[in-house]
Amino acid sequence: MSRRVAIAGVSLSDVGTVPDSTPYALMAQASRRALADAGLSVEQIDGFASTGLGTMAPVDVAEYMGITPRWVDSTAVGGAAWEVMAAHAADAISAGHADVILLAYGSTARSDLRKGLRTANLDWGGRGPMQWEAPYGHTLIAKYAMAARRHMHEYGTTIEQLAEIAVSARFNAATNPEAFAREPITIDEVLSGSMIADPFTKLQCCIRSDGAAAVILVAEDRVADLPIEPVWILGTGESTSHISMGQWRDFTTGPAAVAGRMAFERAGLTPADVDVCELYDAFTYMLLITLEDLGFCGKGEAGPFVEDGKLRLGGALPTNTDGGGLSACHPGQRGLFLIVEATRQLRGQAGDRQVPDAEIACVSGTGGWFSSNGTMLLGVG
Numbered sequence: 001m002s003r004r005v006a007i008a009g010v011s012l013s014d015v016g017t018v019p020d021s022t023p024y025a026l027m028a029q030a031s032r033r034a035l036a037d038a039g040l041s042v043e044q045i046d047g048f049a050s051t052g053l054g055t056m057a058p059v060d061v062a063e064y065m066g067i068t069p070r071w072v073d074s075t076a077v078g079g080a081a082w083e084v085m086a087a088h089a090a091d092a093i094s095a096g097h098a099d100v101i102l103l104a105y106g107s108t109a110r111s112d113l114r115k116g117l118r119t120a121n122l123d124w125g126g127r128g129p130m131q132w133e134a135p136y137g138h139t140l141i142a143k144y145a146m147a148a149r150r151h152m153h154e155y156g157t158t159i160e161q162l163a164e165i166a167v168s169a170r171f172n173a174a175t176n177p178e179a180f181a182r183e184p185i186t187i188d189e190v191l192s193g194s195m196i197a198d199p200f201t202k203l204q205c206c207i208r209s210d211g212a213a214a215v216i217l218v219a220e221d222r223v224a225d226l227p228i229e230p231v232w233i234l235g236t237g238e239s240t241s242h243i244s245m246g247q248w249r250d251f252t253t254g255p256a257a258v259a260g261r262m263a264f265e266r267a268g269l270t271p272a273d274v275d276v277c278e279l280y281d282a283f284t285y286m287l288l289i290t291l292e293d294l295g296f297c298g299k300g301e302a303g304p305f306v307e308d309g310k311l312r313l314g315g316a317l318p319t320n321t322d323g324g325g326l327s328a329c330h331p332g333q334r335g336l337f338l339i340v341e342a343t344r345q346l347r348g349q350a351g352d353r354q355v356p357d358a359e360i361a362c363v364s365g366t367g368g369w370f371s372s373n374g375t376m377l378l379g380v381g
Contacts, residue, residue, distance in 0.1 A: 002094055002095075003093060003094050003096070003219045003220050003221065004094075004219075004220040004232060004233075005089075005090040005093045005094055005217055005218070005219065005220070005232070005233045006217070006218055006219075006220060006222075006223050006226075006230030006231060006232050006233070007215060007216070007217060007230065007231040007232075007233070007339070007343050007378070008037075008038035008040065008100075008216045008217065008218040008222070008223075008226050008230060009034040009035060009036075009037035009038025009039075009040065009214075009215070009216035010034055010037060010213075010214070010215050010216070010339065010340040010343045010344065011030050011031075011033030011034040011036075011037055011213070011214050011340065012030055012033075012178065012211060012212065012213050012214075012329070012337070012340060013026040013027070013029040013030040013033070013106065013211055013212035013213070013214075014026065014029065014210075014211070015178055015180070015209060015210065015211030015212075015329045015331075016110075016178075016180050016209055016210065016211065016329070017110055017111060017209070017210055018108060018111060018210040018211070019108075019111040019114070019115075019210075021108060021111075021210070022108060023053050023106040023107050023108055023212070024053070024060075024061065024064045024106070025106075026106040026107075026108070026210065026211060026212035027050070027053075027061055027064075027065070027104045027105065027106035027212045027214070028064065028065050029212065030104060030106065030212040030213055030214035031065060031102060031104050031214040033214070034102070034214035034215065034216050035102075035216065037216075037228075038216045038218070038226060038227075039225070039226060039227040040100060040216065040218075042065070042066060042067065044099075044100050045067050045069065045100050045101070045102045045216075046069055046070050046071065046098045046099055046100055046101075047069050047070065047071035047072070047089060047092060047093075047097070047098030047099075047100065047101030047102070048061075048062050048067050048069040048071075048072055048073075048101065048102050048103075048104075049072065049073040049074070049075075049085040049086075049088070049089055049101065049102070049103045049104075050062075050074060050103065050104050050105060051074045051075060051076045051081050051085070051105070051333075052076065052081070052105065052107070052332065052333055053105075053106070053107075057074040057076075058072055058073075058074045059072075061104065065104075067102070069098070069101075070097075070098060071089075071092050071097050071098040071101065073085045073088050073089065073092075075088065077240065077367045077368070077371070077372035077374075078333065078366075078367020078368040078371060078372055079280050079282065079333045079334055079335045079365050079366055079367045079368075080238070080280070080335055080365040080366055080367035080372040080373050080374040081333060081335060081365070081367060081372075081374075082103060082105065082215075082333065082335030082336035082338070082339065082365055082374070083236070083238070083335050083338070083339070083363060083364065083365040083373075083374025083375060083376050084238045084365075084372070084374035085103060086103060086215065086217065086233070086236070086339060086374070086376060087233075087236035087237075087238060087374060087376065089101040089103065089217050090217060090233045090236065093217060093218070093219045094219075099218065099219045099221075099222060100216065100217070100218050100219075100222065101216070101217045101218075102214060102215075102216050103214065103215045103216075103217070103336060103339075104212065104213070104214045104215075104336075105212060105213055105214075105331075105333060105335075105336045106211065106212030106213075106331065107210065107211070107212070107331035107332040107333070108210045108331070109208050109209065109210065109330075109331050109332045110208045110209045110210050110331070111210050113208060128243075129243050129244040129247070130243060130244065132244065132246070133244060133245060133246070138245070139197070140368075140369060141196060141197040141200065141205065141283065142197050143245055143369035144197070144200070144282070144283045144285055144286065144369060145197035145198055145199060145200050145283075145285075146245070146251070147248075147251040147252070147285060147289075147369070147370065148162065148199055148200070148283075148284075148285035148288075149198070149199060150251035150252060151251070151252045151285065151288070151289065151300075152199070154252055154300065155252070155299075155300030155301075155303065156300075156303070157288070157300075157302070157303035158303060159191060159199050160187055160191070160307070161288075161302075161303035161304070161306060161307050162199065162204060162284040162285060162288065162303075163187045163190035163191055163203075163204065163284070164187060164306050164307050164309075164311075165204075165281070165284040165287050165288060165306055165311065165326070166185065166190050166203045166204050166284055166326050166327075167185055167186065167187055167190060168306070168309065168311040168312045168315075168319070168320075169281065169311075169320055169323050169324040169326040169327045169328075170182075170183070170184060170185045170323065170326070170327045171184065171309075171312045171313070172311075172312060172313050172318070172320060172321050172322065172323050172324070172327070172353060173322065173323025173324075173327035173328050174323075175313065175351070175352040175353040176321075176322045176323050176328055176353055177351075178322070178328065178329070179322060179323040179327055179328040179329070180207050180209050180323075180327065180328060180329060181207060181323070181327045181328075182323075182327070185203060189203070190203045190204060200283055200284070200285075203326070204283060204284040204326075205282075205283055205326075206281065206282045206283065206324075206325035206326055206330040206334075207325065207326065207327065207329075207330050208330060208331075209329050209330055209331050210331055211329050211331045211337075212331070213336040213337045213339075213340050214336075214340075215336060215339050215340060215343070217233070218230075228347060229347070229380060230380075231342075231343045231346045231347065231378050231379070231380055232378065232379050232380070233376060233377075233378060234266075234267035234268075234269065234360075234376075234377040234378060234379045235262075235263045235264065235265070235266030235267025235268070235269065235376070235377040236262075236263050236266065236374070236375065236376050236377075237258070237259035237260060237261065237262030237263035237264075237266065237374070237375050238259050238262075238372070238373065238374045238375075239255040239256075239257075239258035239259040239262075239372070239373055240255055240371060240372045240373075241254060241255040241370055241371055241372070241373075242370075242371060243368065243371055245369070248370070252289060252292075252299065252300070253289065253292075253293060253299070254289055254290065254293050254366060254370035254373060255293075255366075255370060255371070255372055255373035256289075256290050256293035256294055256364055256366065256373040256375060257293035257294075258373075259364070259373040259374060259375040260293055260294040260295065260364065260373070260375045261295075262375075263362075263375040263376060263377050264294075264295070264377065266377075267377035267379075269360065269377055270295070271294060271295045271296045271362070273360050274296075274317070274360050274361065274362045274377075275318075275345075275355060275357070275358040275359055275360050275361065276317075276318050276319070276321060276342065276345050276346075276355045276358045276360075276361045276362075277296075277317060277318070277319040277320070277361070277362045277363075277364075278319070278320060278321070278322075278338035278339070278341050278342045278345075278361065278362070278363045278364075279291070279294075279319060279320060279324075279338070279362075279363075279364045280325065280334055280335060280338065280364065280365045280366040281320055281324040281325045281326050282325055282330070282334070282366075284326070286366055286370070287319070287320070287324075288302045288303070288306070289302065289370075290364055290366060290373075291305060291306070291319075293373075294362065294364060294375065296317060313353055313355065318355045320341075321341060321345060321350060321353050321355060322337075322341045322350075322353065333367075334365070335365030335367075335374070338363045338364075338365055339363055339376070339378075342361035342363045342378050343361075343378070345358045345361060346358055346359065346360075346361055346378060346379070346380045347380075359379060359380050359381065360377065360378070360379045361377070361378045361379070362375070362376075362377055362378075363375065363376045363377075363378060364376075
Protein backbone atom coordinates (compact mmCIF):
# COMPACT_ATOMS: atom_id res chain seq x y z
CA MET A 1 0.00 0.00 0.00
CA SER A 2 1.02 3.59 -0.51
CA ARG A 3 -1.54 5.99 0.93
CA ARG A 4 -1.31 9.73 1.47
CA VAL A 5 -1.53 10.79 5.10
CA ALA A 6 -3.43 13.74 6.56
CA ILE A 7 -3.69 15.50 9.89
CA ALA A 8 -7.32 15.09 10.88
CA GLY A 9 -7.48 16.57 14.37
CA VAL A 10 -5.36 18.72 16.66
CA SER A 11 -5.82 20.24 20.09
CA LEU A 12 -4.17 21.47 23.25
CA SER A 13 -5.26 20.79 26.79
CA ASP A 14 -5.58 23.57 29.33
CA VAL A 15 -2.14 25.19 29.30
CA GLY A 16 -0.05 27.60 31.36
CA THR A 17 -0.31 26.77 35.06
CA VAL A 18 -2.56 23.78 35.77
CA PRO A 19 -1.62 22.80 39.33
CA ASP A 20 -4.56 20.50 40.03
CA SER A 21 -4.04 18.22 37.04
CA THR A 22 -1.59 15.48 36.05
CA PRO A 23 0.26 14.83 32.79
CA TYR A 24 -2.01 11.83 32.17
CA ALA A 25 -5.16 13.88 32.64
CA LEU A 26 -3.88 16.70 30.41
CA MET A 27 -2.96 14.22 27.66
CA ALA A 28 -6.41 12.65 27.88
CA GLN A 29 -8.04 16.08 27.74
CA ALA A 30 -6.03 17.12 24.67
CA SER A 31 -6.75 13.77 23.01
CA ARG A 32 -10.50 14.02 23.59
CA ARG A 33 -10.49 17.49 22.11
CA ALA A 34 -8.45 16.34 19.09
CA LEU A 35 -10.87 13.46 18.51
CA ALA A 36 -13.78 15.89 18.62
CA ASP A 37 -11.93 18.15 16.21
CA ALA A 38 -11.55 15.22 13.81
CA GLY A 39 -15.08 13.89 14.31
CA LEU A 40 -13.66 10.53 15.40
CA SER A 41 -14.16 8.26 18.42
CA VAL A 42 -11.55 6.67 20.64
CA GLU A 43 -12.59 3.25 19.34
CA GLN A 44 -11.32 4.20 15.89
CA ILE A 45 -7.75 4.77 17.08
CA ASP A 46 -5.56 1.83 16.06
CA GLY A 47 -2.15 3.44 16.50
CA PHE A 48 -0.60 5.43 19.33
CA ALA A 49 2.68 7.32 19.79
CA SER A 50 3.95 8.97 22.94
CA THR A 51 7.16 9.30 24.92
CA GLY A 52 8.53 10.88 28.05
CA LEU A 53 5.98 9.56 30.53
CA GLY A 54 5.35 6.28 32.34
CA THR A 55 7.16 3.08 33.13
CA MET A 56 6.78 1.69 29.61
CA ALA A 57 5.97 4.57 27.30
CA PRO A 58 3.56 4.58 25.59
CA VAL A 59 1.81 1.60 27.21
CA ASP A 60 0.99 3.45 30.43
CA VAL A 61 -0.69 6.34 28.65
CA ALA A 62 -2.55 4.07 26.24
CA GLU A 63 -3.98 2.13 29.18
CA TYR A 64 -4.99 5.34 30.95
CA MET A 65 -6.92 6.46 27.86
CA GLY A 66 -8.46 3.07 27.15
CA ILE A 67 -6.55 2.47 23.93
CA THR A 68 -5.22 -0.92 22.80
CA PRO A 69 -3.38 -0.03 19.58
CA ARG A 70 -1.97 -2.41 16.98
CA TRP A 71 0.84 0.04 16.13
CA VAL A 72 2.95 1.97 18.67
CA ASP A 73 5.98 4.21 18.80
CA SER A 74 7.89 5.78 21.69
CA THR A 75 10.95 7.19 19.94
CA ALA A 76 12.87 9.25 22.51
CA VAL A 77 15.08 11.86 20.87
CA GLY A 78 14.14 14.88 22.96
CA GLY A 79 12.08 17.72 21.59
CA ALA A 80 12.38 16.38 18.03
CA ALA A 81 10.59 13.15 19.01
CA TRP A 82 7.19 14.37 17.87
CA GLU A 83 8.20 15.24 14.33
CA VAL A 84 10.13 11.97 14.12
CA MET A 85 7.21 9.93 15.48
CA ALA A 86 4.79 11.74 13.16
CA ALA A 87 7.00 10.70 10.24
CA HIS A 88 7.05 7.11 11.50
CA ALA A 89 3.27 7.20 11.91
CA ALA A 90 2.82 8.53 8.39
CA ASP A 91 4.98 5.70 7.06
CA ALA A 92 2.92 3.17 9.03
CA ILE A 93 -0.37 4.52 7.69
CA SER A 94 1.00 4.68 4.17
CA ALA A 95 2.01 1.01 4.44
CA GLY A 96 -1.35 -0.06 5.87
CA HIS A 97 -0.16 -0.93 9.38
CA ALA A 98 -2.72 1.47 10.91
CA ASP A 99 -5.47 3.80 9.74
CA VAL A 100 -5.89 6.30 12.61
CA ILE A 101 -2.89 7.20 14.79
CA LEU A 102 -2.96 9.44 17.85
CA LEU A 103 0.15 11.30 19.02
CA ALA A 104 -0.06 12.72 22.53
CA TYR A 105 2.27 14.44 24.98
CA GLY A 106 1.73 16.15 28.31
CA SER A 107 3.66 17.55 31.25
CA THR A 108 3.12 19.55 34.40
CA ALA A 109 6.70 20.82 34.45
CA ARG A 110 5.82 24.24 35.88
CA SER A 111 3.56 22.97 38.66
CA ASP A 112 5.98 20.17 39.53
CA LEU A 113 8.79 22.67 40.03
CA ARG A 114 6.62 24.87 42.20
CA LYS A 115 5.68 21.83 44.29
CA GLY A 116 9.30 20.72 44.61
CA LEU A 117 8.61 17.50 42.72
CA ARG A 118 11.52 17.96 40.33
CA THR A 119 14.66 20.02 39.98
CA ALA A 120 15.18 22.64 37.31
CA ASN A 121 18.12 20.77 35.77
CA LEU A 122 17.78 17.18 34.67
CA ASP A 123 20.43 14.78 35.95
CA TRP A 124 21.94 13.54 32.71
CA GLY A 125 25.33 11.97 32.43
CA GLY A 126 25.83 9.30 35.10
CA ARG A 127 26.86 6.77 32.46
CA GLY A 128 27.73 6.56 28.79
CA PRO A 129 29.32 9.36 26.75
CA MET A 130 27.89 12.12 28.95
CA GLN A 131 29.95 11.00 31.94
CA TRP A 132 32.90 12.94 30.54
CA GLU A 133 31.07 16.28 30.61
CA ALA A 134 28.49 16.04 33.41
CA PRO A 135 31.01 16.18 36.31
CA TYR A 136 32.05 19.64 35.18
CA GLY A 137 28.57 21.07 35.54
CA HIS A 138 28.03 21.43 31.82
CA THR A 139 24.25 21.95 31.88
CA LEU A 140 21.91 21.92 28.92
CA ILE A 141 21.77 25.70 28.72
CA ALA A 142 25.56 25.90 28.92
CA LYS A 143 25.79 23.76 25.78
CA TYR A 144 23.54 26.17 23.89
CA ALA A 145 25.34 29.20 25.27
CA MET A 146 28.74 27.89 24.19
CA ALA A 147 27.43 27.15 20.70
CA ALA A 148 25.86 30.61 20.46
CA ARG A 149 29.16 32.23 21.36
CA ARG A 150 30.85 30.25 18.60
CA HIS A 151 28.35 31.56 16.03
CA MET A 152 28.91 35.09 17.28
CA HIS A 153 32.67 34.62 16.99
CA GLU A 154 32.61 33.13 13.49
CA TYR A 155 29.92 35.23 11.84
CA GLY A 156 29.66 38.43 13.84
CA THR A 157 26.17 37.61 15.09
CA THR A 158 25.19 40.15 17.73
CA ILE A 159 23.43 39.82 21.04
CA GLU A 160 20.83 42.30 19.75
CA GLN A 161 20.02 39.97 16.84
CA LEU A 162 19.51 37.06 19.23
CA ALA A 163 17.33 39.29 21.40
CA GLU A 164 15.14 40.14 18.39
CA ILE A 165 14.11 36.49 18.22
CA ALA A 166 12.68 36.75 21.74
CA VAL A 167 11.02 40.08 20.95
CA SER A 168 9.42 38.62 17.80
CA ALA A 169 8.12 35.63 19.73
CA ARG A 170 6.48 37.91 22.28
CA PHE A 171 5.05 40.08 19.49
CA ASN A 172 3.32 36.99 18.08
CA ALA A 173 2.19 35.79 21.50
CA ALA A 174 0.28 39.03 22.05
CA THR A 175 -2.47 37.79 19.72
CA ASN A 176 -2.66 34.29 21.23
CA PRO A 177 -5.11 34.04 24.14
CA GLU A 178 -3.51 30.75 25.25
CA ALA A 179 0.03 32.17 25.43
CA PHE A 180 1.68 32.21 28.85
CA ALA A 181 3.40 35.60 28.39
CA ARG A 182 1.75 38.25 26.18
CA GLU A 183 3.10 41.62 27.36
CA PRO A 184 5.35 43.27 24.72
CA ILE A 185 9.08 43.36 25.37
CA THR A 186 11.93 45.32 23.82
CA ILE A 187 15.46 44.38 22.88
CA ASP A 188 16.75 46.53 25.74
CA GLU A 189 14.52 44.66 28.19
CA VAL A 190 15.79 41.32 26.90
CA LEU A 191 19.42 42.39 27.24
CA SER A 192 19.01 43.96 30.69
CA GLY A 193 17.47 40.82 32.18
CA SER A 194 19.15 38.40 34.54
CA MET A 195 22.07 36.54 32.97
CA ILE A 196 21.40 32.81 32.97
CA ALA A 197 24.25 31.49 30.82
CA ASP A 198 26.30 33.96 28.79
CA PRO A 199 25.06 35.21 26.33
CA PHE A 200 21.52 34.19 27.34
CA THR A 201 19.52 36.40 29.64
CA LYS A 202 16.26 35.12 31.10
CA LEU A 203 14.03 36.22 28.21
CA GLN A 204 16.20 34.34 25.73
CA CYS A 205 15.26 31.07 27.45
CA CYS A 206 12.00 29.18 27.07
CA ILE A 207 9.31 29.48 29.69
CA ARG A 208 8.24 26.53 31.83
CA SER A 209 4.57 25.69 31.65
CA ASP A 210 2.05 22.91 32.04
CA GLY A 211 0.08 21.53 29.14
CA ALA A 212 -0.52 18.77 26.62
CA ALA A 213 -1.03 18.47 22.88
CA ALA A 214 -2.58 15.83 20.66
CA VAL A 215 -2.50 15.23 16.92
CA ILE A 216 -4.44 12.63 14.94
CA LEU A 217 -3.19 11.30 11.61
CA VAL A 218 -5.42 9.38 9.20
CA ALA A 219 -5.16 7.56 5.89
CA GLU A 220 -6.42 9.36 2.81
CA ASP A 221 -9.41 7.02 2.49
CA ARG A 222 -10.71 8.42 5.81
CA VAL A 223 -10.51 12.03 4.68
CA ALA A 224 -13.96 12.15 3.06
CA ASP A 225 -15.57 11.63 6.48
CA LEU A 226 -13.73 14.48 8.20
CA PRO A 227 -15.67 17.59 9.25
CA ILE A 228 -12.93 19.91 7.96
CA GLU A 229 -10.46 19.96 5.07
CA PRO A 230 -7.35 17.94 5.91
CA VAL A 231 -3.76 19.11 6.22
CA TRP A 232 -1.46 16.81 4.27
CA ILE A 233 1.99 15.58 5.24
CA LEU A 234 4.06 16.41 2.16
CA GLY A 235 7.56 15.44 3.21
CA THR A 236 9.57 14.50 6.30
CA GLY A 237 13.18 14.10 7.35
CA GLU A 238 15.02 13.09 10.50
CA SER A 239 18.62 13.08 11.63
CA THR A 240 20.84 12.90 14.69
CA SER A 241 24.12 14.65 15.38
CA HIS A 242 25.81 14.12 18.76
CA ILE A 243 25.27 13.65 22.46
CA SER A 244 28.73 14.76 23.63
CA MET A 245 29.67 18.33 22.84
CA GLY A 246 33.18 17.09 22.15
CA GLN A 247 31.80 15.07 19.25
CA TRP A 248 29.91 17.95 17.62
CA ARG A 249 31.98 18.84 14.61
CA ASP A 250 30.58 22.32 14.02
CA PHE A 251 28.80 24.33 16.71
CA THR A 252 27.15 26.45 14.00
CA THR A 253 25.40 23.63 12.11
CA GLY A 254 22.71 21.33 13.54
CA PRO A 255 21.01 18.14 12.36
CA ALA A 256 18.25 20.17 10.71
CA ALA A 257 20.70 20.69 7.85
CA VAL A 258 20.25 17.00 7.00
CA ALA A 259 16.64 16.45 8.08
CA GLY A 260 15.47 19.65 6.42
CA ARG A 261 17.08 18.85 3.10
CA MET A 262 15.39 15.44 3.06
CA ALA A 263 11.99 16.91 3.96
CA PHE A 264 12.11 19.54 1.24
CA GLU A 265 13.34 17.05 -1.37
CA ARG A 266 10.61 14.54 -0.50
CA ALA A 267 7.96 17.25 -0.61
CA GLY A 268 9.26 18.67 -3.89
CA LEU A 269 9.42 22.12 -2.29
CA THR A 270 11.98 24.79 -1.44
CA PRO A 271 12.14 27.28 1.45
CA ALA A 272 10.76 29.92 -0.92
CA ASP A 273 7.48 27.97 -1.04
CA VAL A 274 6.91 28.19 2.73
CA ASP A 275 4.27 30.57 4.09
CA VAL A 276 4.70 29.95 7.83
CA CYS A 277 7.27 28.27 10.09
CA GLU A 278 6.94 26.59 13.45
CA LEU A 279 10.48 25.96 14.73
CA TYR A 280 11.58 24.74 18.14
CA ASP A 281 12.92 27.65 20.20
CA ALA A 282 14.04 26.47 23.63
CA PHE A 283 16.68 29.22 23.35
CA THR A 284 17.02 32.02 20.84
CA TYR A 285 20.10 30.44 19.28
CA MET A 286 18.22 27.22 18.55
CA LEU A 287 15.89 29.06 16.19
CA LEU A 288 18.73 31.12 14.71
CA ILE A 289 20.73 28.23 13.28
CA THR A 290 17.62 26.21 12.41
CA LEU A 291 16.73 28.99 9.97
CA GLU A 292 20.17 28.62 8.40
CA ASP A 293 20.14 24.82 8.41
CA LEU A 294 16.74 24.69 6.69
CA GLY A 295 17.93 27.04 3.97
CA PHE A 296 15.87 30.14 4.71
CA CYS A 297 19.12 32.08 4.68
CA GLY A 298 22.81 31.31 4.16
CA LYS A 299 25.16 30.01 6.84
CA GLY A 300 26.11 32.84 9.15
CA GLU A 301 23.37 35.12 7.78
CA ALA A 302 20.55 34.46 10.25
CA GLY A 303 21.49 37.39 12.50
CA PRO A 304 20.89 40.04 9.83
CA PHE A 305 18.01 37.93 8.47
CA VAL A 306 15.91 38.25 11.63
CA GLU A 307 16.74 41.77 12.73
CA ASP A 308 14.14 43.51 10.54
CA GLY A 309 11.18 41.66 12.06
CA LYS A 310 10.84 38.93 9.42
CA LEU A 311 9.68 36.42 12.05
CA ARG A 312 6.77 38.52 13.25
CA LEU A 313 3.18 38.25 12.13
CA GLY A 314 3.03 40.42 9.04
CA GLY A 315 6.72 39.81 8.37
CA ALA A 316 8.28 38.03 5.41
CA LEU A 317 8.52 34.68 7.24
CA PRO A 318 6.02 34.47 10.13
CA THR A 319 7.61 32.06 12.58
CA ASN A 320 6.26 30.59 15.81
CA THR A 321 3.00 32.35 15.29
CA ASP A 322 1.63 31.29 18.68
CA GLY A 323 4.57 32.82 20.54
CA GLY A 324 6.73 29.72 20.55
CA GLY A 325 8.46 28.16 23.52
CA LEU A 326 9.87 31.57 24.43
CA SER A 327 6.43 33.05 25.16
CA ALA A 328 3.49 30.70 24.52
CA CYS A 329 3.95 27.24 25.98
CA HIS A 330 6.85 24.94 26.80
CA PRO A 331 5.95 22.01 29.06
CA GLY A 332 9.20 20.14 28.42
CA GLN A 333 9.09 18.76 24.87
CA ARG A 334 7.42 21.25 22.57
CA GLY A 335 7.63 19.41 19.26
CA LEU A 336 3.98 18.31 19.16
CA PHE A 337 2.76 21.85 19.87
CA LEU A 338 4.51 22.97 16.67
CA ILE A 339 2.38 20.60 14.61
CA VAL A 340 -0.81 21.82 16.29
CA GLU A 341 -0.05 25.47 15.52
CA ALA A 342 0.99 24.73 11.93
CA THR A 343 -2.23 22.81 11.35
CA ARG A 344 -4.33 25.62 12.76
CA GLN A 345 -2.57 28.11 10.48
CA LEU A 346 -3.12 25.99 7.37
CA ARG A 347 -6.78 25.49 8.28
CA GLY A 348 -7.26 29.23 8.74
CA GLN A 349 -8.19 28.70 12.41
CA ALA A 350 -5.57 30.85 14.12
CA GLY A 351 -7.79 33.83 14.83
CA ASP A 352 -6.02 37.16 15.23
CA ARG A 353 -2.66 35.56 14.57
CA GLN A 354 -3.70 34.00 11.26
CA VAL A 355 -1.18 34.26 8.43
CA PRO A 356 -3.19 35.23 5.32
CA ASP A 357 -3.48 32.56 2.62
CA ALA A 358 -1.11 30.14 4.37
CA GLU A 359 -0.84 26.97 2.29
CA ILE A 360 2.59 25.52 3.12
CA ALA A 361 4.07 25.19 6.63
CA CYS A 362 7.51 24.08 7.73
CA VAL A 363 7.67 22.40 11.13
CA SER A 364 11.04 21.58 12.65
CA GLY A 365 11.69 20.11 16.08
CA THR A 366 15.13 19.96 17.68
CA GLY A 367 16.04 17.64 20.53
CA GLY A 368 18.73 17.75 23.19
CA TRP A 369 21.43 20.28 22.39
CA PHE A 370 21.14 20.07 18.61
CA SER A 371 21.35 16.32 19.12
CA SER A 372 18.41 15.43 16.87
CA ASN A 373 15.99 16.97 14.43
CA GLY A 374 12.75 16.10 12.72
CA THR A 375 11.41 18.36 9.98
CA MET A 376 8.04 18.21 8.21
CA LEU A 377 6.44 20.07 5.32
CA LEU A 378 2.66 20.35 5.62
CA GLY A 379 0.20 21.63 3.05
CA VAL A 380 -3.44 22.02 2.06
CA GLY A 381 -5.28 21.33 -1.17
